[in-house]
Amino acid sequence: xxxxxxxxxxxxxxxxxxxxxxxxxxxxxxxxxxxxxxxxxxxxxxxxxxxxxxxxxxxxxxxxxxxxxxxxxxxxxxxxxxxxxxxxxxxxxxxxxxxxxxxxxxxxxxxxxxxxxxxxxxxxxxxxxxxxxxxxxxxxxxxxxxxxxxxxxxxxxxxxxxxxxxxxxxxxxxxxxxxxxxxxxxxxxxxxxxxxxxxxxxxxxxxxxxxxxxxxxxxxxxxxxxxxxxxxxxxxxxxxxxxxxxxxxxxxxxxxxxxxxxxxxxxxxxxxxxxxxxxxxxxxxxxxxxxxxxxxxxxxxxxxxxxxxxxxxxxxxxxxxxxxxxxxxxxxxxxxxxxxxxxxxxxxxxxxxxxxxxxxxxxxxxxxxx
Numbered sequence: 001x002x003x004x005x006x007x008x009x010x011x012x013x014x015x016x017x018x019x020x021x022x023x024x025x026x027x028x029x030x031x032x033x034x035x036x037x038x039x040x041x042x043x044x045x046x047x048x049x050x051x052x053x054x055x056x057x058x059x060x061x062x063x064x065x066x067x068x069x070x071x072x073x074x075x076x077x078x079x080x081x082x083x084x085x086x087x088x089x090x091x092x093x094x095x096x097x098x099x100x101x102x103x104x105x106x107x108x109x110x111x112x113x114x115x116x117x118x119x120x121x122x123x124x125x126x127x128x129x130x131x132x133x134x135x136x137x138x139x140x141x142x143x144x145x146x147x148x149x150x151x152x153x154x155x156x157x158x159x160x161x162x163x164x165x166x167x168x169x170x171x172x173x174x175x176x177x178x179x180x181x182x183x184x185x186x187x188x189x190x191x192x193x194x195x196x197x198x199x200x201x202x203x204x205x206x207x208x209x210x211x212x213x214x215x216x217x218x219x220x221x222x223x224x225x226x227x228x229x230x231x232x233x234x235x236x237x238x239x240x241x242x243x244x245x246x247x248x249x250x251x252x253x254x255x256x257x258x259x260x261x262x263x264x265x266x267x268x269x270x271x272x273x274x275x276x277x278x279x280x281x282x283x284x285x286x287x288x289x290x291x292x293x294x295x296x297x298x299x300x301x302x303x304x305x306x307x308x309x310x311x312x313x314x315x316x317x318x319x320x321x322x323x324x325x326x327x328x329x330x331x332x333x334x335x336x337x338x339x340x341x342x343x344x345x346x347x348x349x350x351x352x353x354x355x356x357x358x359x360x361x362x363x364x365x366x367x368x369x370x
Contacts (some may be wrong), residue, residue, distance in 0.1 A: 001133060003041055003095075005031065006043045006045070007025055007026070007027050007029075008025070008027075008044075009026075009027070009045060009046050010026055010027075012046065012099040015100065016138065017045060018045065021045070024045070030046070030094045031044065032092055034091070034093060036086070036090065036093050037080065037269070038093070039090070039095060040078045040079075040093070040095055042094050043094075043096075044097075045096075046098050047099065048073075048098050048103040048104060052072045052073050052098065052107060053069065053070075053072075053104070053108050055067060055069050056069065056123075057070075057126065060320070062285060063320050064318070064326060064334055064337060064340055065319075066317060066344065067337050067368075068122075069123070070122065071122060071124050073097060073098035073124065074096070074098075074128035074129075074130070074136065075095065076096065076127065078095065078132050079129060079160055079194045079195045080193040081160070081191060082190075082191045082270040082275060083221060083256060083266065085262060087262070087266070095128070097135055097136060097139060099139070101142040101146065105143075108120075108153065112150065116358070117152075117361055118152060118341075118364065118365070119153075119154065119360060120154070122155055123155075123156035123157075123158055124140070124143070124158075125158035129159050130157040130158050131157055131161050131163055131164065131178075132159065132160075132161050134163070137163055137166045140166075140167065141166055143176075144157075144170050144172050144175075144176045145171075147176055148171065150175070153175070154175060154355055155175060156176075156179055156216065158181065158218065159179070159180060159181075160180070160188075161195065162196035162204035164208050167213070168207060168208070168211040169211075173354060174214060174352060174354035177216045178208045178213045178214075178215060178216070179215070179218055180215075180216070180218065181218045182217055182218065182219055183222075183223065184198070184232060184234065184235045186225060187225070191223065193270075198238065202238060202243075205242055209244075214247070214352050214355060215247045215248050215249065216248070216250055217239065217314075218252045218254075219302060222253065223256050224298070232302055232305060233305050236305040237305075237309065240309040245309070245311040245313055245314055246313070249315070250314065250315045250316070250347070251311065251316040251317075252316075252317055253303070253317070254321070255295045256275060256290065257287045259287050259288070260282070260288070263276050263288060278290065279291060295325065296325060296328050300329050303329060313351070315343070315348070335366075336366065337368070338367070338368035338369075338370075341368065342360055345365070346362075
């Protein structure tokens with residue numbers, strides 16, 4: 001995509017990312033755009049200020065969360081997913097990226113060295129898409145190279161795009177997972193505006209797998225619509241025609257959820273969307289969700305599709321769901337958030353030892369507090 005403006009902070013004009021920018025002006029201030037959609041078309045390249053590395057903000061002890069960690073060095077996204085929480089979260093909506101990769105890595109080293117026994121799964125997608133535009137790809141290249149030096153860390157690049165070519169020839173040593181949010185074409189066309197088509201995502205997925213990257217799959221959010229059962233079955237078959245289960249490091253499953261303020265934003269920003277028209281209930285985390293029996297039906301059916309496709313060996317988990325939902329979907333559930341963290345680390349160590357060379361010790365994870 002072409003930006004209407006690119007602004008680079010004076011402190012980072014010497015950073016490698018600027019070499020890949022077609023043109024830019026220099027200023028210590030971003031355009032400070034308040035309009036959510038307008039901000040997507042303006043890029044601000046910023047220095048690192050304060051802490052960027054932390055546990056996922058969605059973690060809630062009332063649910064079983066995967067306790068992933070994130071680097072908040074991207075803010076906003078050029079894509080226009082109707083359900084994106086950023087439209088209700090961002091105040092300065094200018095698409096902003098932090099250019100100082102070395103400072104980010106130093107912060108990660110300082111924190112992760114305090115728990116050398118732990119496998120840290122660290123994503124770059126909390127406030128934006130990891131690979132949506134070329135400047136992000138160039139930052140991703142730097143991070144991929146740096147993560148090869150961190151034994152107890154995995155970098156997670158999550159996208160709805162297809163621009164993986166710059167990453168294919170890098171020596172990643174299995175320390176980076178490239179993940180895709182996946183939905184049927186009907187949802188991509190209507191609700192994930194401007195993102196790569198499913199076919200393009202699958203081709204990119206295939207290329208990444210051939211380059212040796214572990215692949216992450218995120219069926220999140222699953223969205224109800226007429227014919228959703230057949231559409232998700234077709235989606236699973238398409239994915240495992242493009243790649244094999246052995247390429248997949250983990251699979252997350254979750255359903256559409258948003259807070260009451262977001263509902264109003266969606267209806268104002270995307271009046272043609274029908275995702276808020278379904279019956280939903282408000283949970284004690286102040287988020288609307290489909291009623292529990294419907295969510296469980298969706299999860300169980302998708303899980304059966306995955307098992308039939310031979311993906312039973314892939315570590316599969318629910319995002320932001322309670323113990324009782326896990327029980328009804330899987331017939332079992334982790335004992336705690338720390339236990340889920342351990343189970344994921346164990347699965348990665350067993351199936352992708354290059355990604356997690358340190359054998360996880362259960363007792364350490366069970367002592368974690370949040």
